[in-house]
Amino acid sequence: MVINKDYDHIIIGAGIIGISLGLAILERSPSKKVLIIDKENKPGVHASGRNSGVLHAGFYYSPDSLKAKFCRLGNLELRKFCKENNLRILETGKVVVCQDKQDVLRLEELYRRGVENGVDIEIHSFQELNRIEPAAQTIDKFIWSPTTAVGSPKDVIEKLSEKFIKSGGKFLFNQKVKLIKKNNEVLIQTKSANYFAKAIINSAGAYAAELAKQVNVGREYVCMPFLGAYKKSSLLSQNPKRLVYPVPNPVNPFLGVHTTITLNNELKIGPTAFPVIGKEQYKAIDGFSFKDLGEFLSSSKALLRSNSVNLLGLAQEEVLKLFTKPLLNRTKKLSYSLQDNKNWVKHPSGIRAQIINTKTKTIEMDYIVESDKNVVHVLNAVSPGWTSSLPFARWVVENQPLLA
Numbered sequence: 001m002v003i004n005k006d007y008d009h010i011i012i013g014a015g016i017i018g019i020s021l022g023l024a025i026l027e028r029s030p031s032k033k034v035l036i037i038d039k040e041n042k043p044g045v046h047a048s049g050r051n052s053g054v055l056h057a058g059f060y061y062s063p064d065s066l067k068a069k070f071c072r073l074g075n076l077e078l079r080k081f082c083k084e085n086n087l088r089i090l091e092t093g094k095v096v097v098c099q100d101k102q103d104v105l106r107l108e109e110l111y112r113r114g115v116e117n118g119v120d121i122e123i124h125s126f127q128e129l130n131r132i133e134p135a136a137q138t139i140d141k142f143i144w145s146p147t148t149a150v151g152s153p154k155d156v157i158e159k160l161s162e163k164f165i166k167s168g169g170k171f172l173f174n175q176k177v178k179l180i181k182k183n184n185e186v187l188i189q190t191k192s193a194n195y196f197a198k199a200i201i202n203s204a205g206a207y208a209a210e211l212a213k214q215v216n217v218g219r220e221y222v223c224m225p226f227l228g229a230y231k232k233s234s235l236l237s238q239n240p241k242r243l244v245y246p247v248p249n250p251v252n253p254f255l256g257v258h259t260t261i262t263l264n265n266e267l268k269i270g271p272t273a274f275p276v277i278g279k280e281q282y283k284a285i286d287g288f289s290f291k292d293l294g295e296f297l298s299s300s301k302a303l304l305r306s307n308s309v310n311l312l313g314l315a316q317e318e319v320l321k322l323f324t325k326p327l328l329n330r331t332k333k334l335s336y337s338l339q340d341n342k343n344w345v346k347h348p349s350g351i352r353a354q355i356i357n358t359k360t361k362t363i364e365m366d367y368i369v370e371s372d373k374n375v376v377h378v379l380n381a382v383s384p385g386w387t388s389s390l391p392f393a394r395w396v397v398e399n400q401p402l403l404a
Helices: 016-028 066-084 101-116 126-132 153-166 205-213 290-304 311-320 324-331 336-340 385-399
Strands: 009-012 034-037 094-097 122-124 142-145 149-151 170-172 178-182 185-189 199-202 221-234 243-246 258-261 266-270 345-357 368-372 375-380
Touching: 009 016, 016 034, 016 153, 016 385, 066 149, 066 153, 066 385, 094 126, 101 122, 101 142, 122 126, 126 142, 149 153, 153 170, 178 205, 199 205, 205 221, 205 345, 205 375, 221 290, 221 324, 266 324, 266 345, 290 311, 290 345
Parallel strands: 009 034, 009 199, 034 170, 094 243, 199 375
Antiparallel strands: 094 142, 122 142, 178 185, 221 266, 221 345, 243 258, 258 266, 368 375
16 A cells, blocks of 8 residues: 655644644644644544533642643633634633532632633632622632633634645544554554554544554553533523532542633533543443443452542442433522522533543543654543643644654
């Protein structure tokens, strides 16, 4: 089979990270020939396009982490990008409330992290909550995050894709790929052709670890998909107009069931964080894959032996949230006003492709980028990946010698 060598850089994956990487390369080196390959027929079909749209402020993450750095920067940059390009955005802000006394110490730790991370953040006594969000309730203190916002991932992906093409980049869709080694270099194999580039970037989201293993990189990492299901209802005048979040469990990488506002004037509650087998298993059996079963069993085995994660307890708790009544009862603890909402319907679900380290038996909490031969592997770029996408992509391009 003929090897196509027309491109300087080839990116696998047309999600928001992949497109941002393509733009970052062309902004730095406008003469480069850059191709983005994806197995779907358009950009952002999976995690990126099914994202909640929340632009996080950056106070959840450890101060020494990549997530902390790029979430704060990305929040500022993506909000600016939306406004400059006339894209829809709701500057809602967010309150984080306490549901029990144990939450108070955790809330204070979140506030300290936010301050250390350089985030615009405030902590207040419960008496102030009525001024900021009268429809929410808290046991004691609460956090006010004025820079948290809601945007449209689909709108942003469409605009970034447009910019990428105008900058000289190209897309190639409907192409499933494999990575193969040949003469100490890595090629991209599709049904119709093989591709070689000076630098290949594996930004395949849920499939990134699987592709990396094909060339013996990141063998300790496996992907465990978590289903994020939401319910939505019409937004009532008495419902929260800010986003309302609980204090998250520090053991898990999830932020807990919360209320958000959509750009279509709807109230949304969720998500679940239920472990599923298929990387595209958005419904009960739709997207189930026997191919993914081995990886799921490997990740489950690692977490079942973990001292830091109670996988069975998490699954038992999350399965109830797949049903409207238990999910609604959980969310009412954040706002009693939800009892007035009727006609809850399903909102499109998403998959969080969480990376599990089978050696350490832990959930990887930060972004992971590794390189070998002529390939840069973005192995973990989950939430807040959409918020962080633009500065994270520039950092990858500027700090990987292959991309110079």
